[in-house]
Amino acid sequence: DADVTQTPRNRITKTGKRIMLECSQTKGHDRMYWYRQDPGLGLRLIYYSFDVKDINKGEISDGYSVSRQAQAKFSLSLESAIPNQTALYFCATSDGRGSAGRNIQYFGAGTRLSVL
Amino acid sequence: DQQVKQNSPSLSVQEGRISILNCDYTNSMFDYFLWYKKYPAEGPTFLISISSIKDKNEDGRFTVFLNKSAKHLSLHIVPSQPGDSAVYFCAASARYGGSQGNLIFGKGTKLSVKP
Numbered sequence: 001d002a003d004v005t006q007t008p009r010n011r012i013t014k015t016g017k018r019i020m021l022e023c024s025q026t027k028g029h030d031r032m033y034w035y036r037q038d039p040g041l042g043l044r045l046i047y048y049s050f051d052v053k054d055i056n057k058g059e060i061s062d063g064y065s066v067s068r069q070a071q072a073k074f075s076l077s078l079e080s081a082i083p084n085q086t087a088l089y090f091c092a093t094s095d096g097r098g099s100a101g102r103n104i105q106y107f108g109a110g111t112r113l114s115v116l
Numbered sequence: 117d118q119q120v121k122q123n124s125p126s127l128s129v130q131e132g133r134i135s136i137l138n139c140d141y142t143n144s145m146f147d148y149f150l151w152y153k154k155y156p157a158e159g160p161t162f163l164i165s166i167s168s169i170k171d172k173n174e175d176g177r178f179t180v181f182l183n184k185s186a187k188h189l190s191l192h193i194v195p196s197q198p199g200d201s202a203v204y205f206c207a208a209s210a211r212y213g214g215s216q217g218n219l220i221f222g223k224g225t226k227l228s229v230k231p
Contacts, residue, residue, distance in 0.1 A: 004159070033218075040125070042205060042223040043160070050216075058218075090159055096217075103209050103217045104150065107159030 003027045006091050006108035013081050014116050021076045021111050023091030032074035033092040033105060034058075034066060043090065049074055050096055081115040088112050119143045120208050122222035129229050135193040137225050139206030142187065146208040150219065151180060151191050154203045163204075164191070196229045203227070 004025045013019050023032065034046040035058075045058030047066040055066060063085060065077045078085055089112075092105040121140045129135045139149075147168040152160035166173040166180045166189070173180050179192045193200055206222040 040223060042122075043221040045218060048218060056216075092159075103148065103219060104162050104165065105219060106162065107152075109157070109159045 002109065004091060004093055004106055004108040006089075006111050008111060009109065010112045012114045012116065015082055017081050019078050019081055019113070021089055021091075021113070023074045023076070023108060025072050025091075025093045025106075027093055027095075027106060028071075029093035029095045029106075030071060031094045031096045031103075032068065033094075034064075034074070034076045035090045035092065036060065036087040037090060037110075038087050046076065046089075078113075078115075081113075083115045086113060086115045117142070118222075119146075120206055120220050120222040122204075122206055122225050124225050125223070126226040126228070129196045129227065131198055131229055131231050132195045135191075135196045135200065135227055135229065137191040137193075137204050137206075137227065139189045139191075139222055140187055141189075141208050143208070143210065143220075144187070145210035145212060146220075147211055148209045149180070149182060149189050150207045150209075151178075152205040152207060152221075153200075154205065154224070160205055193227075196227075198229050198231050201227055201229045 007022045033048045035043045049068045067075050090110050091108040094105045150165040151163040153163045154160040164175050164178050182189045203224045203226045205224045207219040209217050
């Protein structure tokens with residue numbers, strides 16, 4: 001089984017719908033992240049969480065919200081989906097208890113989201 | 117403004133030859149650099165990293181070189197194999213400076229290794 005699991009793997013939705021992408025991990029890491037990838041734009045950080053009570057906005061948080069339900073679970077919500085949120089979404093985890101700055105992140109397989 | 121730049125969107129190399137992927141950065145606070153590899157329909161996977169106190173790190177066929185004065189790093193793959201065909205992302209982090217050690221990614225370089 002994958003250490004970082006994202007569900008669903010693919011999702012098609014309509015403009016204005018609320019959707020949730022889920023991420024769970026078995027690595028025991030305290031830090032979790034949500035990124036989106038668009039063609040030619042690399043990976044951009046949406047939100048991140050360093051522990052259950054800590055939520056921080058990333059570079060492109062507008063239109064998104066997150067919930068850290070447990071150390072192992074971090075979900076991303078689109079309250080009212082719009083077409084320009086069509087992208088590949090990745091969840092990642094890292095162990096923040098090591099040396100600060102040595103931030104190797106481990107990624108899930110991604111969720112491909114299409115908003116029509 | 118892009119802090120991590122991969123100026124070559126794609127690179128094609130013959131099997132057995134060397135692949136050199138380049139990355140430039142602008143933020144002098146970056147002190148740790150990573151390379152990730154991504155196959156289609158999969159998430160990025162960590163490949164190799166280097167701390168700013170070093171100028172070279174080697175792991176099998178993969179070597180990363182860091183030139184701090186030029187704010188440039190490169191990934192060398194020798195010899196290249198068809199299975200190395202993937203998108204490679206350069207990433208950087210800063211222990212200090214407000215970014216909390218988060219990774220900043222480049223846009224990626226698509227490597228194609230021809231048999």
